Amino acid sequence: MPKGMIIKALSGYYYVMNDNGIFQCRGRGNFRKRKLTPLVGDEVEFQAENKTDGYVLSILERKNELIRPPIANIDQALLIFSARRPTFSTHLLDRFLVHIEANDILPIICLSKSDLTDSDDEIKEALEAYRQVGYCVLETSSINETGLEAVLEIFENKVTVIAGQSGVGKSTLLNTLNPELKLETNEISDHLGRGKHTTRHVELIPFGEGFVADTPGFSSLDFIDIEWIDLSLYFPEIRERRPSCKFRGCTHTSEPKCAVKAALENDEIAQFRYDHYLHFLQEIKDQKRRY
Structure with missing residues (x-):
């Protein structure tokens, strides 16, 4: 079974590229039943009688999406x-x-x-x-x-x-x-x-x-899929100091003996980055309340 990578998705067709060229394919009907959508960047197995008439049969495991x-x-x-x-x-x-x-x-x-x-x-x-x-x-x-x-x-x-x-x-x-x-x-x-x-x-x-x-760009930059407790993991300078905080689950806002707040006071963390962390944290909490 030939394998390739989807390099373009347009008007219901998937353009799969491998060493033999680019093949125009459609997705198998069972993708829809299984609520799977092939994406550009996917490594896939496909079959094609020619360059313009093929089918994507399976999607290999993704590392991210x-x-x-x-x-x-x-x-x-x-x-x-x-x-x-x-x-x-x-x-x-x-x-x-x-x-x-x-x-x-x-x-x-x-x-x-x-x-x-x-x-x-x-x-x-x-x-x-x-x-x-x-x-x-x-x-x-x-x-x-x-x-x-x-x-x-x-x-x-x-x-x-x-x-x-x-x-x-x-x-x-x-x-x-x-x-x-x-x-x-x-x-x-x-x-x-x-x-x-x-x-x-x-x-x-x-x-x-x-x-x-x-790409057409990021159509949404809301934090819908991000939990507030995880936000600090996505600021490297906060993430690396988390283990040194006194309290497990420290939000780095008002807790005593917070390593992040100490680093901020020592100018080891940029004030604007910390301000954005606080703003995003509140935004995520407000979103969760609405939903």
Whole structure:
């Protein structure tokens, strides 16, 4: 039975790629009965008499998956945020980081339009705080081609999902790295300060020895699937200090002898990261009450 990876799902068809090429397939009827949906990134078994008439028969075990956007077996997420237009937001970046950490995916932070940050100490300080946490932070510019080689290197032998605000230059960056792609891009709206989504379906694009997932973006960044007690696991600087707290199940808010609060007072944890943790914690608790 041949095996392959789904690299695109569109209009009820799954495009399965292996060493023999790309096969257009439909899913078996029993997937629907079993409430299973093949996802881009899935390793599957399939049968096909030719390149345009095949069926996906089974889905192999996934190591992870995202629902919005729908994709599976991701190695890492390149979170692209721009220095300007739209404005760089650590609050939004931390929302993305929590979702990526919760799905056991390696996050990599990429600042696009870095040519616009020369006089912005606030952005530089924020990026340094993320580096101190242990995140890989890349700075790129499609204008002067800064940092592009470093981005190319991280794609090798990995499946990488691209995420971030619309208008930050995701498609522009991919086009700069590989001009043959010719992905659609849109200018930023002066009125809204953000761009329109130009990607309409999930597709894995071969990049060297790896794949890049061009997606329509995260349609929801709510914390519906995250329990408040687990939130601290998705902030690495809080997670590593949890065992040193006096009380098991410490929320790092008002408990005595909290190692996280002590680290905050000693400037070992960035204040903005802790503030976002508190904000997300309250948001999750409020969501649970509503449901």
